[in-house]
Amino acid sequence: MPSLKLLKAAEQHYTEAKSKLNGMKKKRNDIDQDYPETPASEYLYNRAGPWPQPSPGHPFGVCSAVIHLPWQEQLLWTKEVGLRYARNMLFDWPDALRVAFQTKLEEVSDAECAKFFEESLFAKMLNPKLDEPDKKTFAEFMKKEKGQYFKVDLAPVKFVQTYKGIYVSPSVALFHRPHKNAPIEIVAIHVNEKIFTNKDGKSWELAKHYLLEGASIVGTLLTHPLLHFPFDSINAVTKTALPKNHILFKLLIPHCKFTLPLENAVLQGESSILKNWKWQIYGCYPGPSEGLYDQFMAGYRGLVDNSSYPEYEFPLEPPKIYSKYGDFLQAYYDVIHNFVKNVMSYLPEDDIYVEQWTNYVCQFTPGIPSGEELIRTGKVTNLIAMFIWDVSVAHSLDHESFGSLPLNKVSMRLRVPPPTGDEKEDGAGPLIKPVDTFKFEMAMKMFYRPTNVTFLKDVNYNFADNRLIALNNQFQEDLRRVDQQVEGYRYIDLDCIAASVQY
Numbered sequence: 001m002p003s004l005k006l007l008k009a010a011e012q013h014y015t016e017a018k019s020k021l022n023g024m025k026k027k028r029n030d031i032d033q034d035y036p037e038t039p040a041s042e043y044l045y046n047r048a049g050p051w052p053q054p055s056p057g058h059p060f061g062v063c064s065a066v067i068h069l070p071w072q073e074q075l076l077w078t079k080e081v082g083l084r085y086a087r088n089m090l091f092d093w094p095d096a097l098r099v100a101f102q103t104k105l106e107e108v109s110d111a112e113c114a115k116f117f118e119e120s121l122f123a124k125m126l127n128p129k130l131d132e133p134d135k136k137t138f139a140e141f142m143k144k145e146k147g148q149y150f151k152v153d154l155a156p157v158k159f160v161q162t163y164k165g166i167y168v169s170p171s172v173a174l175f176h177r178p179h180k181n182a183p184i185e186i187v188a189i190h191v192n193e194k195i196f197t198n199k200d201g202k203s204w205e206l207a208k209h210y211l212l213e214g215a216s217i218v219g220t221l222l223t224h225p226l227l228h229f230p231f232d233s234i235n236a237v238t239k240t241a242l243p244k245n246h247i248l249f250k251l252l253i254p255h256c257k258f259t260l261p262l263e264n265a266v267l268q269g270e271s272s273i274l275k276n277w278k279w280q281i282y283g284c285y286p287g288p289s290e291g292l293y294d295q296f297m298a299g300y301r302g303l304v305d306n307s308s309y310p311e312y313e314f315p316l317e318p319p320k321i322y323s324k325y326g327d328f329l330q331a332y333y334d335v336i337h338n339f340v341k342n343v344m345s346y347l348p349e350d351d352i353y354v355e356q357w358t359n360y361v362c363q364f365t366p367g368i369p370s371g372e373e374l375i376r377t378g379k380v381t382n383l384i385a386m387f388i389w390d391v392s393v394a395h396s397l398d399h400e401s402f403g404s405l406p407l408n409k410v411s412m413r414l415r416v417p418p419p420t421g422d423e424k425e426d427g428a429g430p431l432i433k434p435v436d437t438f439k440f441e442m443a444m445k446m447f448y449r450p451t452n453v454t455f456l457k458d459v460n461y462n463f464a465d466n467r468l469i470a471l472n473n474q475f476q477e478d479l480r481r482v483d484q485q486v487e488g489y490r491y492i493d494l495d496c497i498a499a500s501v502q503y
């Protein structure tokens, strides 16, 4: 940890470089010298750090990836995160076995089912825009004039291939919120080319399981990855293009720790859960990796004529979520945005490093405007706030939420074909096998349930200027205030929010 004296000296050096730059601007000659003379040693990796590139797995189908990683980051990740996976595999399987033999997939009441889509990460799938085919499908169920209808569309499940004896099916569910403050209600499910409602007995029960199975697959392989991978370019560019003592570097670096090696292990690693080999003890998905990677692609490239799956664009504000789940996320975003705005006010509007940083990051991620436009419209603050909010609050909450789902209600694999309408009361056998729960529980322990290393509430931005230190302290206070303010819909405690994507 550098001493305060050193940090102050470095900040002083940066200020001097900046004034030198201003001097140079006045003395422009034939050679453009419009740049500061900051030595390479003032950068984290001597200006030779990680950088985004086309993803080796699918250069056109998914976002840019960062695959050449500094050994220091790889080592740190292995020590703090990678070794934990090995410990999980060695020591956690007996408990997963116990859970597997004690768990049966039970009926999910209509209220429970609706609650999953109101109060968990599945809430992100509520879409108030029903496309033309949806309007036709559900026409007879949309007669209520009051309230609002939503669809949850799990069309990407159609890309999933399955191992023998395991079934999946795309589905679309219709929900209705009778009035603004009322909870949503589930109205009907379209699956296996038929529509089911709560008048359909066993078929309805099975349809709800298919809906939850689809939501688990799409939730973890399509919507959640959008919180991970499009943000990696910003992570890499920050480490390589900003001097260590620049305010923007200090603001972002605590939120970049552990992430790049993690992403690389998921996307490129042979042991990745996305490989889902048959023997993989945490391979909880229904089939081979091709169909699973297709979920990633559907999330990034979008689905044609489906308003639930537009082509990915980096959001400069939190995407709208139609439940308290969204209100919770927005409350944290507002505090983070305010903090970022105050910190950035200490930099000149034409700061050359910020301008270059924005020019770099916009090249790799669709939806990020050019550096010039970002600066002109004052949206740099949004970009920075979105990064911090996404990799800390939004990402941690997804994990907390999915990791809390009960395994006796939600499954990633079903052993009974999708409903036909002829389901008998005595059923067609168990919906899941112990091996399905075993793998799901192992994946929960290893990847889905949060395993925090550093926390948002503890972040020290290592500012040397007293005014910036005061902002850091105020930010921590404001975070605690939000944690109190959301009493009643606190989907994750502040104490459980990680500072970066680290699982």
Ligand SMILES: [Fe+2]
Pocket: 224, 228, 395, 399, 503
């Ligand atoms: Fe994650």
